[in-house]
Amino acid sequence: MITQTSISYYGLNYVEHAEADFKEMKAHGVTQVILAVTEFDFDFWRPNIPAIVDKAHELGLRVLIDPWGNGKYFGGEQVSKFLQDNVENRQVSALTGEKLPYACFNTNSYRDYFKNFCVTLARECKPDGFFWDEPHYAFPKGIASITGGVADDWTCYCPVCRKRFEEYYGYPMPKYMTNDVKLFRWREALVVLSDTSKALKEIDPNLEITCCVHATQNGYYVSEYRGYDNWDMVGACPYFDVFSTTIVNWALPEDFYLDITRRTVAIAKKYGKKSERWLMGYYKQPKDFSQVAHWVDLAAKEGVDRLAAWTYRGGYGTVVGAPDALKLWDTIGENYRRVIAKV
Numbered sequence: 001m002i003t004q005t006s007i008s009y010y011g012l013n014y015v016e017h018a019e020a021d022f023k024e025m026k027a028h029g030v031t032q033v034i035l036a037v038t039e040f041d042f043d044f045w046r047p048n049i050p051a052i053v054d055k056a057h058e059l060g061l062r063v064l065i066d067p068w069g070n071g072k073y074f075g076g077e078q079v080s081k082f083l084q085d086n087v088e089n090r091q092v093s094a095l096t097g098e099k100l101p102y103a104c105f106n107t108n109s110y111r112d113y114f115k116n117f118c119v120t121l122a123r124e125c126k127p128d129g130f131f132w133d134e135p136h137y138a139f140p141k142g143i144a145s146i147t148g149g150v151a152d153d154w155t156c157y158c159p160v161c162r163k164r165f166e167e168y169y170g171y172p173m174p175k176y177m178t179n180d181v182k183l184f185r186w187r188e189a190l191v192v193l194s195d196t197s198k199a200l201k202e203i204d205p206n207l208e209i210t211c212c213v214h215a216t217q218n219g220y221y222v223s224e225y226r227g228y229d230n231w232d233m234v235g236a237c238p239y240f241d242v243f244s245t246t247i248v249n250w251a252l253p254e255d256f257y258l259d260i261t262r263r264t265v266a267i268a269k270k271y272g273k274k275s276e277r278w279l280m281g282y283y284k285q286p287k288d289f290s291q292v293a294h295w296v297d298l299a300a301k302e303g304v305d306r307l308a309a310w311t312y313r314g315g316y317g318t319v320v321g322a323p324d325a326l327k328l329w330d331t332i333g334e335n336y337r338r339v340i341a342k343v
């Protein structure tokens with residue numbers, strides 16, 4: 001049964017404007033706001049963030065803080081202050097040695113920065129939890145050949161990662177992605193999120209952590225190797241409460257959506273977590289809007305606990321707005337109201 005219906009929300013500045021938006025969300029059957037807090041918001045709009053969280057609570061909405069695009073390590077379109085302020089501690093290409101515009105989340109510099117960002121917001125804002133939004137290594141992705149090996153380059157080959165690899169395995173880090181490199185990347189990728197999640201629960205044990213990973217096939221032939229594609233390792237993390245997988249484009253086959261949904265529920269159940277599936281509420285819309293109700297019903301039938309959509313008003317007014325953004329938002333709202341009424 002679907003027990004939470006979420007919408008993401010960014011551009012937060014003024015409490016009284018957020019209040020009007022929160023009321024609109026309530027009218028759209030939303031129970032939970034995924035509050036996208038950027039590094040700029042944290043740096044500049046800090047005084048208003050706790051007041052915005054309080055206002056959402058006052059109106060009966062749960063609030064999860066999303067460190068949206070932080071370090072460009074998480075998904076998202078906004079810019080990163082960490083990258084602006086640090087020329088080092090970036091992910092490095094294994095094959096070319098180039099520094100890339102992605103923070104290396106295996107460096108202590110970024111790990112400290114990220115943890116401070118989250119624990120400060122937890123203390124000041126009293127949210128209901130945090131949302132880890134598409135964390136990833138820069139490369140590779142989209143390995144789509146059944147013969148494998150399309151994306152040869154990978155990250156991270158920075159000095160910190162190389163040193164840690166050599167200390168652990170006793171030989172220099174290879175430039176080819178071997179099994180040791182794969183395991184190293186999976187293990188290190190979980191450290192930053194585990195440590196911060198643990199620190200958050202030490203502040204308040206009721207803070208709920210959702211880890212949302214890319215919806216990938218992860219089959220025998222095809223895997224993305226973005227660091228969180230080993231769903232068993234992610235699901236087994238004791239500090240995560242909700243296992244969530246990202247948006248599938250409406251134009252993709254229903255079988256693909258069903259496969260992702262079933263595997264999401266299976267991993268969540270296996271590790272005693274709640275499951276969450278995302279709907280595409282921006283950028284693209286279904287050819288036939290009745291597909292929204294159909295996919296919502298499929299998720300409910302497969303045992304998904306929570307639904308979420310990116311983003312408020314279908315991305316209206318942004319470069320990633322759906323063609324009929326407000327109609328998409330209203331359609332998602334109708335379906336949220338329909339499923340949440342059964343709780």
Ligand SMILES: [Zn+2]
Pocket residue numbers: 090091092104105106107156157158159160161162
């Ligand atoms: Zn690195």
